[in-house]
Amino acid sequence: MSITGAQIVLECLKREGVEVVFGYPGGANIPLYDALYNSPIRHILVRHEQGAAFAAGGYARASGQPGVAIATSGPGATNLVTGIADAKLDGVPLVCITGQVRHAVIGTDAFQETDVVGLTLPITKWNCMITDTRDIPRLFAQAFYVARTGRPGPVLIDVPVNFIREKIEDESAVTYPETVSLPGYTPEREVKQSYAQLISLLQAAKHPVAIVGGGVKWSGATKIVRELLERLKIPTVSTVHGLGTVPQERPYYLGMVGMHGTRQSNIAVSHCDLLIVLGARLDDRVTGDASKFARHAKIAHFEIDTAQLSRVRPCDLPVVGDLKHTVDQFCEALPASLPGWSGWLEECHTVANPVEKPHVGTGKPSPTKMLEMLFDMMEPDAIMTTDVGQHQMWAAQRASGIANPRQHLTSGGLGAMGFALPAAIGAQLAYPHRQVICVAGDGGFQMNIQELATVQRYSLPIKIVIIDNKYLGMVRQWQQLFWDRRYSEVDLYDNPDFCKIAEAYGIPAILMNRADGMEAQLKEFLSMPGSAQLVVECPAEANVYPMVPAGAALTDMVWEEKKS
Amino acid sequence: MTTTTTTTGLIVEYHNIPGALMRVLNCFTRRGLVIDAVECGPAGDHHRARVVVEAQPITIDQTVRELESTVGVDSVAPMDPAAAANLLHATHS
Numbered sequence: 001m002s003i004t005g006a007q008i009v010l011e012c013l014k015r016e017g018v019e020v021v022f023g024y025p026g027g028a029n030i031p032l033y034d035a036l037y038n039s040p041i042r043h044i045l046v047r048h049e050q051g052a053a054f055a056a057g058g059y060a061r062a063s064g065q066p067g068v069a070i071a072t073s074g075p076g077a078t079n080l081v082t083g084i085a086d087a088k089l090d091g092v093p094l095v096c097i098t099g100q101v102r103h104a105v106i107g108t109d110a111f112q113e114t115d116v117v118g119l120t121l122p123i124t125k126w127n128c129m130i131t132d133t134r135d136i137p138r139l140f141a142q143a144f145y146v147a148r149t150g151r152p153g154p155v156l157i158d159v160p161v162n163f164i165r166e167k168i169e170d171e172s173a174v175t176y177p178e179t180v181s182l183p184g185y186t187p188e189r190e191v192k193q194s195y196a197q198l199i200s201l202l203q204a205a206k207h208p209v210a211i212v213g214g215g216v217k218w219s220g221a222t223k224i225v226r227e228l229l230e231r232l233k234i235p236t237v238s239t240v241h242g243l244g245t246v247p248q249e250r251p252y253y254l255g256m257v258g259m260h261g262t263r264q265s266n267i268a269v270s271h272c273d274l275l276i277v278l279g280a281r282l283d284d285r286v287t288g289d290a291s292k293f294a295r296h297a298k299i300a301h302f303e304i305d306t307a308q309l310s311r312v313r314p315c316d317l318p319v320v321g322d323l324k325h326t327v328d329q330f331c332e333a334l335p336a337s338l339p340g341w342s343g344w345l346e347e348c349h350t351v352a353n354p355v356e357k358p359h360v361g362t363g364k365p366s367p368t369k370m371l372e373m374l375f376d377m378m379e380p381d382a383i384m385t386t387d388v389g390q391h392q393m394w395a396a397q398r399a400s401g402i403a404n405p406r407q408h409l410t411s412g413g414l415g416a417m418g419f420a421l422p423a424a425i426g427a428q429l430a431y432p433h434r435q436v437i438c439v440a441g442d443g444g445f446q447m448n449i450q451e452l453a454t455v456q457r458y459s460l461p462i463k464i465v466i467i468d469n470k471y472l473g474m475v476r477q478w479q480q481l482f483w484d485r486r487y488s489e490v491d492l493y494d495n496p497d498f499c500k501i502a503e504a505y506g507i508p509a510i511l512m513n514r515a516d517g518m519e520a521q522l523k524e525f526l527s528m529p530g531s532a533q534l535v536v537e538c539p540a541e542a543n544v545y546p547m548v549p550a551g552a553a554l555t556d557m558v559w560e561e562k563k564s
Numbered sequence: 565m566t567t568t569t570t571t572t573g574l575i576v577e578y579h580n581i582p583g584a585l586m587r588v589l590n591c592f593t594r595r596g597l598v599i600d601a602v603e604c605g606p607a608g609d610h611h612r613a614r615v616v617v618e619a620q621p622i623t624i625d626q627t628v629r630e631l632e633s634t635v636g637v638d639s640v641a642p643m644d645p646a647a648a649a650n651l652l653h654a655t656h657s
Contacts, residue, residue, distance in 0.1 A: 121587060121590060122590050122594055125635060126635040127583060128581075146635060150633075182581070184578055184581070184584065184634075184636035306629050306633050307629045307630040310625065
């Protein structure tokens with residue numbers, strides 16, 4: 001029996017457990033689409049390749065399994081770039097398969113030729129070009145291995161069209177590797193840890209704080225981290241990607257840390273003498289002014305990727321390895337009796353979190369009130385995707401009540417507008433029977449608005465909320481607070497009628513433009529069968545508070561245009 | 565803020581899989597560093613790149629950690645300052 005390169009690709013995907021792929025066909029990957037024609041692998045046709053990358057990313061973020069995006073050469077491949085960069089920063093396993101012009105014409109500036117391997121080299125964990133059809137199994141196995149091990153990340157395989165067209169006459173000549181290795185890649189570089197030093201630091205600490213990040217969920221360490229924190233009972237804060245790791249009702253949980261974190265969290269981190277970092281990168285949105293971040297503290301950093309250590313602040317005690325092992329080992333090493341930190345915890349709780357001034361008085365619905373209602377009314381295992389901007393932070397500030405960190409999907413590192421809708425598509429395909437809610441702003445929603453067609457085509461029951469303040473709200477907020485209200489190119493007064501647009505795609509829509517009746521409208525919206533869209537017309541100048549101005553210390557928070 | 569930069573040489577042992585050298589060099593260039601000298605070639609069962617740049621120590625520290633976690637890279641070690649100076653001199657002459 002003969003087999004084509006394209007059929008080998010699909011066989012590789014099957015062997016990796018792939019059931020769904022997101023893509024868009026073009027000249028250089030027609031053989032692959034021909035093979036997909038009668039394949040058990042489900043292909044989701046998006047309307048723009050960026051949608052494919054974000055949808056595959058959403059699938060991966062929700063399920064924990066690699067998402068797969070397919071594009072053709074040239075513009076198809078370049079359109080994947082933002083989604084790849086997003087996956088790189090957030091550590092999301094993403095496998096991109098790009099078509100490429102025939103190997104013989106590469107380098108001749110052929111039609112739709114782009115050096116996508118070169119383009120994506122800095123934003124992939126690993127990438128390659130197929131140069132021999134028989135190499136396809138090995139390279140695909142390596143790609144999936146790299147994507148899902150260590151700190152997960154995006155990989156890209158560029159496949160010249162002649163290799164996926166090529167027919168191998170003897171199928172048995174194609175072998176699929178049983179084991180995978182890649183020279184110079186050792187993701188399980190767990191160092192034999194001694195926890196004595198960390199335990200000494202902990203026992204000596206008067207003001208310890210723990211910070212949980214997205215690495216916890218990617219490691220599958222949520223349970224053991226919860227057990228650790230339950231034993232320590234030290235003040236604990238979360239990054240955006242760590243939300244849901246620590247149950248909100250735990251008395252030691254102080255909320256989100258960073259630029260739009262709670263005051264309690266930011267003050268606790270600023271005054272701690274030991275910071276135990278669990279799978280967080282500590283980027284600038286978390287630390288604020290790095291020179292003032294936890295400045296009196298020793299930092300113990302549990303992390304699988306050494307590149308994440310001491311990025312902005314020197315780490316005193318790195319604990320390198322997979323958190324589900326290292327945290328487990330640390331738990332075992334902990335003495336039965338630990339100091340009590342209840343006094344310190346009480347001190348943290350005495351810090352007043354500023355009460356948010358409700359965005360009322362205009363008669364329009366308050367976006368924060370609406371989001372609070374939405375979190376209360378959504379199903380317990382619902383998955384929420386958010387876009388980027390004010391609504392993202394308003395939602396994150398209210399997301400601590402979710403049961404599992406995989407229920408809150410957002411582009412935290414790259415901050416890519418246009419993420420929410422395609423990510424929701426990916427999440428819904430990963431979990432067809434769970435409620436999926438997409439929350440987007442009016443700016444970001446228009447960046448991938450075409451994916452409404454994908455929602456409709458596959459009858460995905462996604463509930464889409466557009467928080468429409470007719471501004472690029474976060475930029476406007478910065479211009480208001482830090483640039484003397486010089487609102488430059490942020491006004492979206494001429495937004496289209498989002499309800500009519502949804503209806504044009506065959507998706508029913510509700511307009512919420514009054515503060516009264518919000519609850520009833522939300523109930524109606526959430527109970528609609530199939531997909532539905534809710535457009536929430538909000539006050540134009542509602543701001544996200546509290547806020548740490550960019551580059552300021554975490555203690556230097558702003559709320560209601562006053563300083564702490 | 566004063567920024568004190570020093571000339572630093574690093575020896576990067578890597579496997580010559582496609583793109584590996586570019587990934588190594590990208591760890592420097594993505595930080596806006598100008599590579600003053602680079603020399604690379606086979607060294608036993610792997611490849612070796614010797615790279616000289618001028619940078620702040622904290623930037624070198626970050627670069628080293630990123631190199632260590634780069635797919636294809638086996639090890640990273642500092643170059644003897646005299647060897648770094650020689651490499652610079654050799655490439656300038």
